Amino acid sequence: MKLISIILFTLLGTFVYGQNTTVLTGKVIDEADKFSLPGATIRIAEGNRYTVSGQNGTFEFLDLPEGTYTISVVYLGYQPTRSKISVKRGQKNYADLMLTSASSTLSEVTVMGDMLKGQARALNQQKNNQNISNVISSDQVGRFPDANIGDALKRVPGITMQNDQGEARNIIIRGLAPNLNSVTLNGDRIPSAEGDNRNVQMDLIPADMISTIEVNKTLTPDMDADAIGGSVNLITRASPNGQRISATLAGGYGPIREKGNYTGGLVYGNRFANNKIGVVLSASYNNNRFGSDNVEGEWKQDDNGDAQISEMQIRKYDVQRIRRSTALAFDYKINDKHMLYANGMYNWRDDRENRYAVAYKDIEATDNGYTGVISRETKGGIDNNTNRKGRLERQKVQNYGVGGEHILSSKIDLDWSANLATASEFRPNERYIGYEQEDVSLTVDFSDERKPLVTGGENLQSYSLDAITENEDFTEETEFGAKVNIRFPLSVISGQKGRLRTGLRLRLKDKSRDNMFYSYEPNADFGSLGDMPNVFYPGTGFQPGDKYIPGNFITNDYLGGLDLANTDLFTQEADPTEYLTQNYQANEKIFAGYVRWDQDFSSKFSAILGARVEHTKIDYVGNYVVDEDELAGEVNNKNDYTNVLPSVSFKYKANESTVLRAAFTTALARPNYYALAPYVSVIGGEDLEVFAGNPNLNATFSYNFDLMAEHYFRSVGILSGGVFYKNLQDFIYTYRNNQYTTADFSRDFPSQQNVIPVGDNYLFVQQRNGDNVDVYGFELAFQRQLDFLPGRFLKGLGVYLNYTNTNSKAKGITNEDGEEREGMKLPGAAPHMFNGSLSWENNKFSSRISLNYTSSYLDELGGETFEDRYYDKQLFVDANAAYKITPRLRIFAEANNLTNQPLRYFQGVSARTMQMEYYQARFNLGLKFDL
DSSP states (O other), X not given: OHHHHHHHHHHHHHHHHGGGSEEEEEEEEETTTOOBOTTOEEEETTTTEEEEOOTTSEEEEEEEOSEEEEEEEEOTTBOOEEEEEEEOXXXXXXXXXXXXXXXXXXXXXOOOOHHHHHHHHHHHHHHHOSXXXXXXXXXXXXXXXXXXXXXXXXXSTTEEEEEETTEEEEEEETTBOGGGSEEEETTEEOOOOSSSOOOOOGGGSBGGGOSEEEEESSOOTTSOSOOSSOXXXXXXXXXXXXXEEEEEEEEEEETTTTEEEEEEEEEEEEEETTTTEEEEEEEEEEEEEEEEEEEEEEEEEOTTSOEEEEEEEEEEEEEEEEEEEEEEEEEEEEETTEEEXXXXXXXXXXXXXXEEEEEEEXXXXXXXXXXXXXXXXXXXXXXXXXXXXXXXXXXXXXXXXXXXXXXXXXXXXXXXXXXEEEEEEEEEEEEEEEEEEEEEEEEEEOSSTTSOEEEEOOOGGGOEEEEEEEEEEEXXXXXXXXXXXXXXXXXXXXXXXXXXXXXXXXXEEXXXXXXXXXXXXXXXXXXXXXXXXEEEEOSTTOTTOTTOOOEEEEOHHHHHHOOTTOTTTEEEEEOGGGTTTTOEEEEEEEEEEEEEEEEESSSSEEEEEEEEEEEEEEEEEEEEEETTTEEEEXXXXXXXXXXXXXXXXXXXXXXXXXXXXXXXXXXXXOOOHHHHSOOEEEEOTTTOEEEEOOTTOOOEEEEEEEEEEEEEETTTEEEEEEEEEEEEESOEEEEEEEEEOHHHHHHHOGGGTTSOOOOSOEEEEEEEEOSEEEEEEEEEEEEEEOTTSSSHHHHTEEEEEEEEEEEEEEESOBOTTSOBOSSBOOTTOOSEEEEEEEEEEOSSEEEEEEEEEEOOEEEEOOSSGGGOEEEOOEEEEEEEEEEEEETTEEEEEEEEOTTOOOXXXXXXXXXXXXXXXXXXXXXXXXXXXEO
């Protein structure tokens, strides 16, 4: 109460005293193209006052006495400007500050093309941010051939991406897995469309829908705390300063399936009602047909401890991916002190997939060779206007927000916002049909473990129907958020800038997964695989190698046309083993408050001190299942916990171009939803297995230390280097115990004794908290236009390089026998990450060739070292070029994945392949119109 009273008294005092001063507001604008310039430093010479322009180029000076002032603006790549402005109480004090890009007459800089202007906007924001961050502008994204936000993010120092079907999906920041990072849209958390985790699918959002990508590697107290690795903030387009029309139309080609792809985009923005109302509308459409060729293997140890392949699959995927996205932003400037805004974004991605998979499984050595089972499965969907004979995965993410910015007096400003976001994944009428041949003599060759091969005698008449199934899966997450922030002057050093910010935050989250699964028994004999409509896929051109021959499968036309609802033809039976333990409901409430104090100690040295408090309440419901299909009842669990998160950050400007930063921060990562769900699955009989959620998991808490040095080149570029260290407490891993007993079950699940398992030596699997993990490393970055070189051609060259090294040590991880494993690393921590690109640009033409490399890393822990899964190294090379036909019309060409880099996992050692999936390159050609 005493602290609240002090704050209220200070607010009242500043409000009353503030009536003797006034406010100056305005906007920083590029004089040539009328774009707003965020991250500009605006300084008043009299009194050493300064501020930084916001995302829309706007700025404000509070508590300003009447008088005439000298205003200067500094911006990388632009000529500095100075002007005189007079301000008076009781009148409108507003100024548009126009900047001109640097002239070639200056020896240090060249005329900036579109590529450099985008880099300038990004680097100015990065330079003036108080925390350690990386910023990418939409212009930079457009200069790389990146289809989605994930592909653009992999260019950032310290970031690597996990791929799905050849596109970047899950983000890893500084070696920390996706569940340890956060993704926000305009500062509000984006919910997850996937059923078991909090990961945001980065391939959902087209790259051309975002104005700026901001990667915050250290947090300030006013930011949500659930971002141990970092927070990626996607900022949508704001309304322009005048009319803007931009359109993109492109077509492309994917060699792997010899199919075309099509892309269209539109941006319209303008201001109305004497510039009081601003509107910007964005839309994007992408229709891509492609596929992948895949080989997967599972390995086991024989009695001598030697590796043997236990299962191998050959998979052929045909995919159609359609992305649709629309966004609308609106702002209403009531006057120079009050503004309201609203924005919304709707992303809708349809993935239609047919998969043809042959599996050689249950492989056993005999005196005469090997025997096993061969299964041939077709994956697809019902033949209707929605599925179109394919497995449809429909993911939608929507975010709608309103807010306001208000200057309450010459000393106090306030902002507020509220948003509603939803994410869902719907998989209707997903179908599988499989045929199987048992006791087959197999030929096994794993002398080259990197490319193992299993073949068997193929007799289509020997294959009998194994299963026909259909499932419908639905996951939905909803989050309502609201926040209010207030800021006012508070300086302990005379003549130096100081600000106190405080605010409140509310987040209400609901998530549920509701799956259903049916198996179908034909009422008449279906016959053998040879009697059915089938298609043959040879190994010719199969990307992992011609020796892999997919073979014969039921056609997707036949599977899609089956009338499974006709009871005269099929007998339907629900299969609880496929959905009972998967379904759950989750409710979370997060209440937060913070205090942040920004203080300049001199014109060079400043600091941020503060703390955030977050209180979390959870209410989860899961299922208690016995023998996989018997529902013993629902399990409900409630819990709550409070985290106090202090932080301090320092910034030292050695000169106008060099910035040194240091930070001690704290952060947290809440467990994945399904890990918290209180489900229990007890499997008796011969299997003896117990799988369980863990509603008592603690959130992972992290102490973070960062040092960073940045030198900015006036001709648009940066040289930076830094080190980081993180100590993670209560990190989460998959615990396995193969000696779990009935007594252990009674101890761990005392409320679930209505059905008690019988027997000992169960395999028990559950997510648990480990002890702690140390993560440490360094990153280096260099980006510059080589304008110091002689000749017009060499001056057009630009270089972009960054390297990140990450290491980790984990304690508290046990194997299946309960023994602690030594020398463990944190899953997801890639030791080496490197980006490089060489570009060239003049007033007409721009081009770039880019390289992205990530070394192999531990992806998932097994019960022992032999079972650990690793994500293999990746090397991507992309290229793109653009030519201005007219000042408003550009033609561009793009090529992705010129190295035909596969997605590859290996088990235990790098030679032992678990998966190798190839996509081939993709090509795109298009036109872009700007007005």
